[in-house]
Amino acid sequence: MKGLLVQVRSYDRSVRLLMANQFTINLGFYMLMPYLAAHLSGTLGLAGWLVGLVLGVRNFSQQGMFLVGGTLADRFGYKPLIVAGCVLRTVGFATLGLVDSLPALLAASAATGLAGALFNPAVRAYLAAGAGERRLEAFALFNVFYQAGILLGPLVGMVLTGLDFRVTCLVASGIFAVLSLVQIRALPARGDDGRARGDGAGTVRSQWRRVLANRPFLLFSGAMIGAYVLSFQVYLALPLEVKRLGGEGRFGTAAVAALFAVSGLSTIAGQTRVTAWCKARLAPGRALAWGLLTMGLAFVPILAAGALPVPGPGVARWALAALPPALAALLLAVGTMITYPFEMDTLVRLCGDRLVATHYGLYNTICGIGITLGNLLTGAALDASRAAGLPALPWIALWALGLVCSAALYGLHRTGRLGPAAAVPQPVPA
Numbered sequence: 001m002k003g004l005l006v007q008v009r010s011y012d013r014s015v016r017l018l019m020a021n022q023f024t025i026n027l028g029f030y031m032l033m034p035y036l037a038a039h040l041s042g043t044l045g046l047a048g049w050l051v052g053l054v055l056g057v058r059n060f061s062q063q064g065m066f067l068v069g070g071t072l073a074d075r076f077g078y079k080p081l082i083v084a085g086c087v088l089r090t091v092g093f094a095t096l097g098l099v100d101s102l103p104a105l106l107a108a109s110a111a112t113g114l115a116g117a118l119f120n121p122a123v124r125a126y127l128a129a130g131a132g133e134r135r136l137e138a139f140a141l142f143n144v145f146y147q148a149g150i151l152l153g154p155l156v157g158m159v160l161t162g163l164d165f166r167v168t169c170l171v172a173s174g175i176f177a178v179l180s181l182v183q184i185r186a187l188p189a190r191g192d193d194g195r196a197r198g199d200g201a202g203t204v205r206s207q208w209r210r211v212l213a214n215r216p217f218l219l220f221s222g223a224m225i226g227a228y229v230l231s232f233q234v235y236l237a238l239p240l241e242v243k244r245l246g247g248e249g250r251f252g253t254a255a256v257a258a259l260f261a262v263s264g265l266s267t268i269a270g271q272t273r274v275t276a277w278c279k280a281r282l283a284p285g286r287a288l289a290w291g292l293l294t295m296g297l298a299f300v301p302i303l304a305a306g307a308l309p310v311p312g313p314g315v316a317r318w319a320l321a322a323l324p325p326a327l328a329a330l331l332l333a334v335g336t337m338i339t340y341p342f343e344m345d346t347l348v349r350l351c352g353d354r355l356v357a358t359h360y361g362l363y364n365t366i367c368g369i370g371i372t373l374g375n376l377l378t379g380a381a382l383d384a385s386r387a388a389g390l391p392a393l394p395w396i397a398l399w400a401l402g403l404v405c406s407a408a409l410y411g412l413h414r415t416g417r418l419g420p421a422a423a424v425p426q427p428v429p430a
Contacts, residue, residue, distance in 0.1 A: 007272060008141060014188050015130045015138055018123055019145045021082075021179060025119075026149025028175040031157030032093060032168050039165040044100050054102075054109045061113030063368030069114075070121035070361020071204055078126040078190045078357065083183045085119030088112075090176040097169025120364065125357035126190050128348045135348065139341040140275035144268050151264035211358050216417040217350040221363050223412060224288075224343060225370030226405030229378070230295040230398060231336050232371055234263055237378055237394065238325040241302060245310065246321030255322040259329045266333045274337040284342045284349075285413020289406045291339030296402015298331035299395040306392050335402075346418055 008016055040051045073081040092111035099105060131138035160168040211217070239256045246252040278287045305324040311317045351359040378394060385393040412418050 004141070004144065004272065007137070011131065011134070011138060011141075013186075014190065015127060017182070017187055018127050018130070019142055021183070022123065022142060023145040023149040024175060024179050025086075026146055027153045027156065028089075028093070028172040028179075029116075030150050030153025031160065032096070032172045034154050035157055035161045035165060035168065036096065039161075040105070043165060044105075046102075050102065054105050057106050058109040058113040059368075059372075061110040062116040063113075063365055063372075065114055065117035066121060066361040066364040066368065067208070067358070068361070069117040069119070070125070070357040070359070070364075071207055072118070073122035073125060073357035073361075074207070074355050075204075078122040078129075079183065079187050081122035081357075082119045082126070082187065083180055085115040085117075085122070086176050086180040086183060088118065089115035090173050090180060093169050093176060094173035097166040097173070117361075121357040121360040124344060124360050128344070128356060129190055136279060136341050136345045137272070137275065139344040140271050140337075143337070143340050144271045147264045147267040147271075151261070151268070154260075207355060207358060208362075211351075211355055211362055214351065214359070216412070217347070217359060217363075219412060219417060220346065220350060220409075221366045223405050223408040224363075225367055225374070226401050227292055227295060227336070227339055227343070228367045228371050229374030230292075230298070230402055231332055232375060233299075233378065233398065234259055234329050234332060236375055237382060237398070238328055240382060242321050242325050244321075246318060251318055252321070255318075255325070258322065258326055262326050262329045263333045266330055267337055270334070271337050274334065275341050278338055278342070283413065284346055285409060285418040287338055287342045288346065288418075289410035289413065291335045291337075291342070292402050292406035292409055293335075294338060294402075295332055295335030296399045296406065298328045298335065298402075299398045301327045301331075303392055303395045303399070306395070350418070 008019060037051050037055060040046045040054055041048065046054070069081060069085075088111050092108045092115060095104060095108035095111070099108065127138055127142060128135045157168050157172075160171055238259055242255045242259070243252045246255050278290075282290065301324040305320055308320065311320065347359055347363060348356055378398070381394040381397060385391055409418075
């Protein structure tokens with residue numbers, strides 16, 4: 001921990017503030033969102049499809065508006081979008097706790113999603129600009145703070161929700177209110193240098209056409225969809241496998257919680273070491289390929305466990321239910337640790353340090369669509385394969401996805417499409 005703090009202090013104030021901000025953003029978000037569905041269905045008595053609608057509106061407004069948020073950040077600077085996102089989430093979270101009508105809940109849910117679309121691309125573009133040549137290490141530290149917020153948020157939310165979900169909403173809203181004031185007072189303006197170069201000049205359409213003309217960026221975005229689909233299985237396929245074998249009781253709940261703990265704690269403990277090791281030995285494209293390969297291999301333990309006979313109730317069955325998914329979660333975390341800093345750094349290189357936030361925004365939208373489709377296919381495959389008596393097929397498919405995406409990234413690396421020479425999209429006339 002001491003070494004981590006030393007690394008953080010080696011950056012200027014704005015970069016340190018962004019890291020602390022991301023921890024606080026995730027703390028506030030994850031102390032509320034895991035318990036929202038239970039509040040909507042239990043306290044408010046909404047039907048299941050209405051709960052899905054409220055949650056879906058949040059996800060759609062965030063994923064669908066990332067490109068808009070990134071575009072606005074490149075046109076008006078990063079700080080205004082970060083502040084606007086925090087203020088909007090302050091209002092949205094407070095509203096979620098204070099209203100009970102469906103229109104108001106939908107509006108509040110949409111506001112919380114739009115808030116993420118406003119500040120996420122701006123934060124990453126700001127961090128890349130503020131860290132300069134040290135952005136690879138900065139993104140590694142950023143991921144430590146990111147995961148720490150995800151790990152701590154649900155624990156704080158569980159305590160507060162035990163009192164009243166409205167308390168959780170108001171505390172989360174208060175966190176974002178304080179965060180908004182801190183940004184206004186302490187975060188220096190950034191992004192004006194891009195506007196001076198003409199990054200935000202012309203129409204929005206011309207800005208988007210310049211990004212869409214960046215073929216290496218689009219190829220990279222497509223190849224990286226697999227990383228997001230695979231890493232999301234900590235929330236989908238792995239918990240379902242734990243509960244299939246371990247049941248829905250206390251053990252199943254504890255084993256699922258252990259998946260998240262393994263993922264978060266391993267990242268906090270190992271991210272900076274993994275990044276330093278990879279930087280010293282691997283080119284960025286090779287590191288990305290190895291990261292995706294590791295994520296694909298994460299599903300091999302479950303495949304291997306599937307070849308074993310399922311024991312009867314008892315310790316052996318609990319071990320079979322918990323240990324292979326936990327090992328899979330650990331390998332997914334290692335693959336993400338390898339991939340994430342190089343992924344963020346490669347995006348900056350591929351956009352030639354121009355329209356950085358817009359590129360991040362489109363990248364998030366592409367990967368968000370990929371996650372949605374990937375989860376639909378994974379869920380359908382899990383149901384269909386078990387009905388057909390072939391439970392190994394989804395795990396083979398996920399392993400193959402990691403292998404294919406790893407090969408695609410290695411191919412982009414070998415052909416020079418991930419280097420600076422491939423990264424300079426020419427302006428496209430409006």
